[in-house]
Structures are given as structure tokens and as C-alpha cells.
Amino acid sequence: MPAEIGQLTRLTSLDISSNQLTALPAELFQLTSLTSLDISSNQLTALPAEIGQLTRLTSLGISSNQLTALPAELFQLTSLTSLNLWYSQLTALPAELFQLTNLTSLDLGYNQLTALPAEIGQLTRLTSSISAATDSRRCRWNSFNSPA
Numbered sequence: 001m002p003a004e005i006g007q008l009t010r011l012t013s014l015d016i017s018s019n020q021l022t023a024l025p026a027e028l029f030q031l032t033s034l035t036s037l038d039i040s041s042n043q044l045t046a047l048p049a050e051i052g053q054l055t056r057l058t059s060l061g062i063s064s065n066q067l068t069a070l071p072a073e074l075f076q077l078t079s080l081t082s083l084n085l086w087y088s089q090l091t092a093l094p095a096e097l098f099q100l101t102n103l104t105s106l107d108l109g110y111n112q113l114t115a116l117p118a119e120i121g122q123l124t125r126l127t128s129s130i131s132a133a134t135d136s137r138r139c140r141w142n143s144f145n146s147p148a
Contacts, residue, residue: 006030
């Protein structure tokens, strides 16, 4: 990805999914007007702390990567309404995830999760289906609605 991408400061949506990226370029985090970012289906093993600089994001797709953990800075993105963590390598969910109380859509399917923590109930705005899967079983929650 060319360094000049950092000059697109008015860009609001960026889809760089289905490439062979092993790291995200530093210039990406200069795009502070982004509201939608899809970095799914790459070869990412970690997200840099700079992800927290994209504070206007409402939609973030990071599915189908090799992530085993999520950086604390991800949970500073309090404007997120949609978070797709599908098909990563997550074995547990950090408690900070449940601070993203504006989420209306959360996809956890096909990770290595064995249970969802009780704190999931803090995400009272979830309206879309959420799913979680493990190697040995699959759990699915459809039309997950909590009282507001």
C-alpha cells in the first residue's frame, strides 16, 4: 500500500480485505475521517495500538485473520456499532469489549471460544444475530435483543 494513502484525509470508507497484508501501514492511522474499515481476510497476527486513533469508526471488519488477542486501544473506539471478529483465532474475550456499548452488531463466529461471558448483557443495543463457535460445538444466538 503506498504511503500516499495517508494523504486521503477525507476518506470515510476503506476496504482492503482479501489481500495478503501481514501488517497495517502506519499511514492508515492518519485517516481519522474513516467511519468504515474492512481489513478482513488478510494475514494479520496482531493489530497495532494505533487502531485507537480511528475514533470515528462505526464499522470495523477484522474477520479471517490470525488474531489471538485484541489490543486495548480497540476498545477506545466507542462509536463502533458493528464489529466483525468472525473466523479469528480468539480463545477468550477481553472484558473491555463490553465497554463498546454502541454495538448493534457483533459477530464472534468460528473462533476458539468455549463460552460467552456474562458481561455480554452489557451490550444492550445488540439487535443483529451474534454467533460463537468452537471446534467441538456451535452456539448461535439469533435476534439477540436486550431491554434498553
